[in-house]
Amino acid sequence: AQKVTQAQTEISVVEKEDVTLDCVYETRDTTYYLFWYKQPPSGELVFLIRRNSFDEQNEISGRYSWNFQKSTSSFNFTITASQVVDSAVYFCALKEETSGSRLTFGEGTQLTVNP
């Protein structure tokens, strides 16, 4: 069974601080996909990144970076020089190849960036 754990329920930082959101997953599949989504206060779910299990290369996109480590079953998300507009709930999600289309979400981390 697939499972995603985001142990940090809430994080509060001051603008310009770096912050890392943790994500740990469980799966028995060798082929799977990991995702991060952002849900700002306006409520929509915004896709940020997808990683497949065969691609452990870290990714950087502007102030965002992702660290995928199969050895620890983690897919952590770092925001560098955080801004107030980064305040949102961030969700990590997992899709196993054998589970068909099922996308399982973690419980989310509420990030608040204070000015």
Next chain:
Amino acid sequence: DTAVSQTPKYLVTQMGNDKSIKCEQNLGHDTMYWYKQDSKKFLKIMFSYNNKELIINETVPNRFSPKSPDKAHLNLHINSLELGDSAVYFCASSGASTEAFFGQGTRLTVV
């Protein structure tokens, strides 16, 4: 152009009523979903359709019935609404092995 659109955005209704939420995607995806987000923000899958066929049916009350007239549409009908049905309902679509794209959500309030 909106990729996944669902209507209405807000729905306030009385207990016992029947209501529907509509969803349409113009991405050409084969798979569509309904997710429920509760007051603690937890997102849980309810249903998934692939090419109009039901492939995931989580443990939800029989009062919830999805309908997919074609692969671009997935509607959700809810009978005999209860207070506990109050939540945000998200429609989504995805291609094979790709990310899911979500609609803007429907905030359902049962009073």
